Amino acid sequence: MTHPAETFRALHVKGDPFILANVWDLGTAKMMQAMGAKALATSSAAHAFTLGKPDGVTRDEALSHAADILSVAKVPVQGDFENGFGDDPDTCAETVRLAAEIGLAGICIEDIALPDNTAYDCDIAIERIKAAASAAKALPNDFVLTARADGILRGQYDTDEAIARLQGFEAAGADCLYAPIPPDMEALAKIVSATNAPVNALVAGPYTAQTVSDFGKIGVARISLGSSLARIAHRVMYDAATEMFETGSFNALGHSIGGKIDRLLT
Template structure:
């Protein structure tokens, strides 16, 4: 099997962040690749939407099958959004790493809490989970980028002090990349980037969507992920267009679409 790991790892350069394009199906993966994406990622929330269930409602088997489809869709490396590793036990997380590598992923992200609104795992267990994941990743026959997430700020369970302590513990436990989605401020994100020599992922969402790639580069971020943002942008477009049809009887927003021929041409680039 082709090893996507070295190329994916090489993209992680603090101060020169790449955009990790989160896709939600084969079509969106190929579209983003045709537009110039350097790497792709799954999104648990965006994929769950395609199945008609809320974020956190997919199983590990579903996530793996979806990831395998995404890997096969384009030549680009793909990182998996694998929630909490689909189990509290460190051995379960380690097994998830091995299974993720088997389907061809270049890396995965592991969160420190079950699906919200559940409380995060305590710091000691969260760290043991990352240590087990890192050991499993290093035992693989190929390269694999492990991202450790501290999600308590995003989910309202802890603040910056605890997030920093967890990220330091995850760093020491062997994570390749660190990630605390949506810290309180951009200055706080800069503090996270300054606390480690490891690459730091920033989620470009909410107030952080007001900043540019150059801004993120200035504070030392290495990777800019979009989460479910692109999927939600598409969903918003559908909601606005169809609501206008129902409420006003107007189909004007259908004039603002891309041509089918253009999309077809972009998708053909990845068909055998």
């Protein structure tokens, strides 16, 4: 029987991207896979929303949440595991081992010293990924490690620095590379051409104007949604609640598709 991580790895083809659907509870997991998602992922932000906070969860919370998703998943699942839940390389390695133990096909680890907004020094960031990759390679089954250069998203460094970090992460053993929201598609294409490992693109902000085909043309291998699905669900709730509490109208509630969703969950 093929291990989920092997299935997950095989999905990563440069120029033929698949959509990695980020979900945040059992219902959204079942819904997305019923609608055709080939793989699922947690989202630290979307998960945090369910706990009543804007972002940031503990490792125990992330593992428990991922285990819940895995309980209904019929496709591979990746964990959004923030910065590996610790600064030192050994913590990142332990996080990989714990993630594999519960059955995740892979995780992503970013280069931000959370809860601060500061990026780790490049050498330290690479050492963290090296330790995580080493732990992944020592596992009895396959495991896909994604290394993230999040400083580009947070305004900590530019595209050239992101590329230098991603090249370092690749040399350290990362299986997939990810720099969320570079300035434009040209910058994203530059990232793809400067690296050999599969590259993940985040669909958020201006990138929602692109299509799967657009990403494929520049060589992207994977498209993730981050918290975008959760945020748009919140937008619908916000608009409906605004209508209710400000005008007394319930018109928005008349557009539900309950029956269709119920069928997806069975």
